[in-house]
Amino acid sequence: MFLGSYEHAIDEKGRVAIPARFRAELAGGMVLTRGFDRCLLIFPLPYWSDLTRRVSALSLVDEDARMLRRLLFASASEQEMDRQGRILLPQNLREAGGLTDQALLVGLDAFIEVWAPDRWREVQQHLETQGPHFDEQMRKLGI
Amino acid sequence: MFLGSYEHAIDEKGRVAIPARFRAELAGGMVLTRGFDRCLLIFPLPYWSDLTRRVSALSLVDEDARMLRRLLFASASEQEMDRQGRILLPQNLREAGGLTDQALLVGLDAFIEVWAPDRWREVQQHLETQGPHFDEQMRKLGI
DNA sequence: CGGGAGGTGGGGAAAAGTGGGGAAAAATGG
DNA sequence: CCATTTTTCCCCACTTTTCCCCACCTCCCG
Numbered sequence: 001m002f003l004g005s006y007e008h009a010i011d012e013k014g015r016v017a018i019p020a021r022f023r024a025e026l027a028g029g030m031v032l033t034r035g036f037d038r039c040l041l042i043f044p045l046p047y048w049s050d051l052t053r054r055v056s057a058l059s060l061v062d063e064d065a066r067m068l069r070r071l072l073f074a075s076a077s078e079q080e081m082d083r084q085g086r087i088l089l090p091q092n093l094r095e096a097g098g099l100t101d102q103a104l105l106v107g108l109d110a111f112i113e114v115w116a117p118d119r120w121r122e123v124q125q126h127l128e129t130q131g132p133h134f135d136e137q138m139r140k141l142g143i
Numbered sequence: 144m145f146l147g148s149y150e151h152a153i154d155e156k157g158r159v160a161i162p163a164r165f166r167a168e169l170a171g172g173m174v175l176t177r178g179f180d181r182c183l184l185i186f187p188l189p190y191w192s193d194l195t196r197r198v199s200a201l202s203l204v205d206e207d208a209r210m211l212r213r214l215l216f217a218s219a220s221e222q223e224m225d226r227q228g229r230i231l232l233p234q235n236l237r238e239a240g241g242l243t244d245q246a247l248l249v250g251l252d253a254f255i256e257v258w259a260p261d262r263w264r265e266v267q268q269h270l271e272t273q274g275p276h277f278d279e280q281m282r283k284l285g286i
Numbered sequence: 287c288g289g290g291a292g293g294t295g296g297g298g299a300a301a302a303g304t305g306g307g308g309a310a311a312a313a314t315g316g
Numbered sequence: 317c318c319a320t321t322t323t324t325c326c327c328c329a330c331t332t333t334t335c336c337c338c339a340c341c342t343c344c345c346g
Contacts, residue, residue, distance in 0.1 A: 003174065003219040004233070009304065013325085017303055020334095021221075036209060051203075068204070082326065085302080108216045109199045127214050137211050141197045152294065156335085160293055225336065227293080 001025075002107025007117060009102060014094060015086045016103045022112065023085050032093060033076035037123070040089070040097045040114040047110055089114075144168070145250030150260060152245060157237060158229045159246045165255065166228050175236060175257075176219035180266070183232070183240045183257040188221075190253055232257075 006019040018026060031048040035041040043051065055072060058065035075096065079087040089099065097114060104115040115123070127134075149162040161169060174191040178184040186194065198215055201208035218239065222230040232242065240257060247258040258266070270277075 001221065003216055003221055005217050005235070011305065013306095015304095015325095020302055036204070036206075084304085084327085086304090088325080106213065106217045107219075108212045109195060113213075123210075123213060124217075127210060130210070133207075134211055134214055137207055143194055143197070154294065155296090158294090158335095163292060227337085229293090231335080 001109055002112050003109070005104055005106045005120075007102060007104050010089065010094070010099060014089050014091065015082075016089060016105070016114075017084070017086050018081055019105055019107075020085065022105070022107065023081065026081065030079055030087070031076050032079050032087070032089070033072055034093065034096050035113060038096070038098055038119060040093055040099075042105075042112040042114065044111070144252055145255050146252070148247055148249045148263075150245060150247050153232065153237070153242060157232050157234060158225075159232060159248070159257075160227065160229045161224055162248055162250075163228065165248070165250065166224065169224065173222055173230070174219055175222050175230070175232070176215070177236065177239050178256060181239070181241055181259075181262060183236055183242075185248075185255040185257065187254070 002022055002025065004019075004021070008017045008019070010016050026042070026044055029045040031043050031045065033041050033043070051072075055065070055069060058068070060066075075092060077090050077093065081087055089103070094100075098116045098119060099114070100116070102117050104117045104120045106113045106115060106120070145165055145168065147162075147164070151160045151162070153159050169185070169187055172188040174186045174188065176184050176186070195215065198208075198212060201211070203209070218235060220233050220236065224230055232246070237243075241259045241262060242257070243259070245260050247260045247263045249256045249258060249263070
């Protein structure tokens, strides 16, 4: 269960520390890839396997499926933590996420999003102004 | 079953004592997150899991689902009590709830709300002036 | 008036985050 | 195919923060 937001530095070699609370759940390996809205995604390996099985089952012909495959797989990178609990963010992914010297790691229960801090603040503002819209969403889900 | 209101100090490290009556029910862990009307919420872990299961099952691709996930999980924090029965209120959550040196913990049966005492007094006043309105609501619900 | 439980403050040990050096591996060119 | 250069990545060490636990105080109840 990944919860909370943590801002960490990206050092000159392109590494970020994984928040200590997240490490146990990523000890079995993780996959890093591009997400939506210009953020990066970190999936624990079990979640990733499940995801890939479902995506690979989609039709070769379906256009959405093709684009989804390209997004998920083409820039994916399997990573392990070093002894200090850090991972490398490959250069192409750093560029894709607009990341320079700071990264915001956001736990979303089953996986993690990685944001450039200023982009994340935009998303948060959006969330606050759209409050009523989400009230409706939650009501539908019975929350 | 959480009942009653308790005002406790927030110390310099951002900790509050959980009212002794509430501790047994939170011994299995709890999740702390932002609530409505600028208060914080404390959920016992089982209640939280039940609440979030539906959200985590939503699509990765759907935009509303993505934003809803961010709203729910990004500022949540799993906490355990120390041996003195206290928990840490992370700084971002203290800010979100307008909490400084005192916190009012309000038991609401299945979960707990945490208020800045002066904001809580406003809510109470609201309750008193709006009494007749709620009479009508309750009648509809058959209470 | 005494005992116990609940609440509060603070010191110290442990862990987390960050920067940098060096060895191994990979890439490049002759 | 070998030598040189470049890159990768692994690990050590320092600094800062976290958090755990001891001790004291206060309030309530007998």
